[in-house]
Amino acid sequence: xxxxxxxxLRLEGPMQSWGYRSRFDYRDTALExxxxxxxxxxxxxxxxARGEPISRFDSIxxxxxxxxxxxxxxxxxxxxxxxxxxxxxxxxVVSYRDYLADAIFTVGLESQDxxxxxEVADALHNPxxxxxxxxxxxxxxxHPLSASWPAVVQSNxxxxxxxAAFSLRCKPRKGMLHYRxxxxxxxxxxxxxxxxxxxxxxxxxxxxxxxxxxxxxDPK
Numbered sequence: 001x002x003x004x005x006x007x008x009l010r011l012e013g014p015m016q017s018w019g020y021r022s023r024f025d026y027r028d029t030a031l032e033x034x035x036x037x038x039x040x041x042x043x044x045x046x047x048x049a050r051g052e053p054i055s056r057f058d059s060i061x062x063x064x065x066x067x068x069x070x071x072x073x074x075x076x077x078x079x080x081x082x083x084x085x086x087x088x089x090x091x092x093v094v095s096y097r098d099y100l101a102d103a104i105f106t107v108g109l110e111s112q113d114x115x116x117x118x119e120v121a122d123a124l125h126n127p128x129x130x131x132x133x134x135x136x137x138x139x140x141x142x143h144p145l146s147a148s149w150p151a152v153v154q155s156n157x158x159x160x161x162x163x164a165a166f167s168l169r170c171k172p173r174k175g176m177l178h179y180r181x182x183x184x185x186x187x188x189x190x191x192x193x194x195x196x197x198x199x200x201x202x203x204x205x206x207x208x209x210x211x212x213x214x215x216x217x218d219p220k
Contacts, residue, residue, distance in 0.1 A: 191207070
């Protein structure tokens with residue numbers, strides 16, 4: 001059996017948005033990157049269009065170290081003369097869009113398929129399309145591969161995230177190692193409906209998530 005490897009990414013920027021329950025005039029964000037958001041980022045890097053198969057990524061297990069909790073913000077957008085279902089115009093619609101300000105995440109992608117992880121890393125190094133942090137216009141402050149060198153390490157997900165370097169903007173001081181860890185796990189305490197099956201048809205399935213805190217304890 002092949003050994004487990006983990007690709008480490010850093011998702012850092014002034015604004016990020018990782019929606020998973022968005023409906024109509026409300027666009028939400030999770031408090032950390034979603035699986036659909038991370039896979040969507042990979043697809044953009046590799047030039048995989050909506051509707052193309054993405055089942056090759058199902059073997060990847062994702063974990064997230066929340067290096068800096070983002071500040072939840074909300075924008076209001078007003079659209080005039082919106083066409084309604086009966087074809088009439090003149091309706092004014094106010095939409096709400098949430099995002100995280102000043103958040104930093106280290107993301108780990110674990111797989112026994114090292115070749116796949118290397119292919120993803122190569123694509124992120126030279127992406128086919130522009131990369132954004134969950135929503136168009138939300139740009140990276142650091143390169144996504146700045147979390148580790150080499151980007152792919154021979155380690156399981158938990159150890160790789162625990163040992164990954166921190167961004168200079170949030171490097172913890174001794175005695176202040178407080179951060180949150182989110183892992184995909186069959187024994188997870190919550191379910192999130194963000195496992196992408198097909199982006200073109202917007203098909204998703206649920207996944208189970210487990211949350212832990214750094215050995216120093218709950219930051220609360």
